[in-house]
Structure formats: C-alpha cells, structure tokens
Amino acid sequence: PGDGARLAAAQIVAAPFEAEVSAVYVPLEAGAMTPWISDGVGVDAGVEVAALAAIGQANEQGRARARLTASTAGPVQFIDLSEVAGAGLVYEARLSDAVVFDAETACGKGRLSDPFRNLLMSEQRPIIVARPSLAALRTICIAWDGGQEATRAVRTALPLLAKADEVTILSAPEATTRDFDPRRLADFLAPRGVKHEPPRSTIWPDMNLPL
Numbered sequence: 001p002g003d004g005a006r007l008a009a010a011q012i013v014a015a016p017f018e019a020e021v022s023a024v025y026v027p028l029e030a031g032a033m034t035p036w037i038s039d040g041v042g043v044d045a046g047v048e049v050a051a052l053a054a055i056g057q058a059n060e061q062g063r064a065r066a067r068l069t070a071s072t073a074g075p076v077q078f079i080d081l082s083e084v085a086g087a088g089l090v091y092e093a094r095l096s097d098a099v100v101f102d103a104e105t106a107c108g109k110g111r112l113s114d115p116f117r118n119l120l121m122s123e124q125r126p127i128i129v130a131r132p133s134l135a136a137l138r139t140i141c142i143a144w145d146g147g148q149e150a151t152r153a154v155r156t157a158l159p160l161l162a163k164a165d166e167v168t169i170l171s172a173p174e175a176t177t178r179d180f181d182p183r184r185l186a187d188f189l190a191p192r193g194v195k196h197e198p199p200r201s202t203i204w205p206d207m208n209l210p211l
Helices: 003-017 045-071 085-094 113-122 150-158 158-163 182-192
Strands: 020-025 076-080 100-102 127-130 139-143 166-171
Touching: 003 020, 003 045, 003 100, 003 127, 003 158, 020 045, 020 085, 020 100, 045 076, 045 182, 085 113, 113 127, 139 150, 150 158, 158 182
Parallel strands: 020 076, 100 127, 139 166
Antiparallel strands: none
16 A cells, blocks of 8 residues: 555655666565464365465455556556565665665564565665655755764765755764764765755753653
8 A cells, every 4th residue: 555655755766866766566475474384283275275365366466556556656667576576675676776665664564574674684775764754855864973874874875965955964972982073974975065064963951851
C-alpha cells in the first residue's frame, strides 16, 4: 500500500539530477514466510501445498499491483526480483545512488525490515526514508558530531547538499565527549558548492526532557 509514497519520495530526490527511478519488486519468499515447513514439525503435506499456493498467489497479485503503481508514476523502470529476491535486492542497491524505504520498514515492521537492516548495516548503502513530510530538497540540516557515521553520511550526501538552497549545520558539543569543531565541516563544504549557514552549536539547559 505504501508503494505510491515510496515512488513519490524517490522522484522528489531524483528530480534535481534528472536521475532514473527504479521500482524494485521484492516477492514473498516461501522459506521466510513458512519456516515451519522445513522445521520437520509434522505439518500435513496438504497444508504445505496450500501455504505455498497462497504465497504464489500473493506474489502474482503483489507483482501486478506494483507494476501498475510504477506504470502510473511516470518514467519509472520496473525490476522484478521474483527469481533472485535476496541477492537481487543487494545487487540493485549496490548499483543505485540511494535506496528508498518507507518509515514503517525503517522502524523494523513489515517483511522488508530485514533487507532494510542488511542494506544499511552490512552494505552501508545510502537510504532515504519516505516520510509524508518529504518535499523538494530546498533546506537540509546536518546533525554533526564529527563521528565516522556523520562523516560518511555527509560525504555520501554531497550531491544532495550541493543542490539544496540552504544547508544548516547543527551540533551539540556539550552532549558528547568527542572533541570536534563544526566550523571544520563548514570549511569542507564551502569549496564543494554547498550553500550553508554558519554552524549552530546549542548548549541545552539543565532540564528534564521527555524521552
């Protein structure tokens, strides 16, 4: 049901670069959806066949719905991973500038949550979470702590940062023991065509903030 929102988010990000958007259909996998079939728990053979048939039917319906959504979203390439679901998604992600998932998947819900974690943690691919508030990338904020993860994110996002009308660097030096100067990041971005405001460092007052 969220395919339309994912595609819309991908097109928003791709538009400034006139980049290609690919809709990748990831089918249900029998082994992942019915682990009890291979666990030797004595399930009746008829139940196994019915379960596999139901998964096959769900894949046919899902594939048709996904293809229809992609065809009505404008110039979108449709890629069907029915033959190589797991490895195929990794391969497509490796050859993409960014991968778009929805917020539910990013929160660990749904059947794509495991591929999401794999692409983020193992493959370290740039991922964009399609939230309803995502709009044209005119203003971007960088949460900067000088760490490895933040540095990787900034370097990967350089093309997006250069397209933005305004980039703001946010930092909270008092919130970490790491020694860093956000002005160094500003000096790094300036010659790379990034329009940024002066870094904003905030020292939070001593108060009880709700988690």
